[in-house]
Amino acid sequence: MTVRTMPRPRPRTSWAPKVLGAVAVGLVPWVFVLGRSLPETTQVRHWPAAWIGLDLTVALGCATTSRLFHRGDDRARLSASAVAALMVMDAWFDVLTAQAGTELTQAIACAVPELALAGLCTWVALRNAERES
Template sequence: MLVVLSCVILAEMAWTIYLGAQLPRTYIAEHWDVAWVGLDLAEIAMLAGTAWAAWAAWKRRAILVGFAVAAATLLVVDGWFDLTTARSGDFRQSLVVALLVELPGAIAMLWIAQRGVRRVVHDVVNLEATSLLKLPLHPPER
């Protein structure tokens, strides 16, 4: 697995360098509206999935971790593209929305995901984890 991930990382690095050198500074995009609406619909779906998994279901679901991480990722991506594609006159508004809505929303989603992982670890695996970075993928042999 480490070899495959290393190869993917190296390929992505090479692709990023290539794009950095080859992409034009400006570009007229077709279906701009579809791209943005699609991103926002994906965010709504992940936020709704998180809400369903956390509260709306008759029993809380561990899948909320996946929904919350995906929602956090999409919120950060949304903020990034808002900032990097904003015209000079729209940059301030994009920055405010990124700092007051998208980044705090992403942090909240990651906090929810972290709590979900801790609950699963505590209730299902019966481990006390002080840090997600120290949490093993497999429980220790007993």
């Protein structure tokens, strides 16, 4: 007769959630400081490089997620989560930095597929997580 033993629970790192919680609490007053101190407008150096870098990072994340997911590698959920976050951030900044009028309309139109990709990546991340449990 074989005796089945329960797997040992992983040891929990107790300091990590405490640090994350403290950062979350600390960011609340910081947001108010930023709201009062940041200028309404600003000029940005290397604007094209910032957006090109973001889009290349998204492309690399999509390629990585695709490859990992195709191979059945559970790490696909990690890259999918990162791409989802990047796409939400991309849509947010596209819309909020656009000039009123045609530029804003274009930014909103671009936000739709960006947020759809974020949704797809979230689905990939959650789908893989559900299969593990």
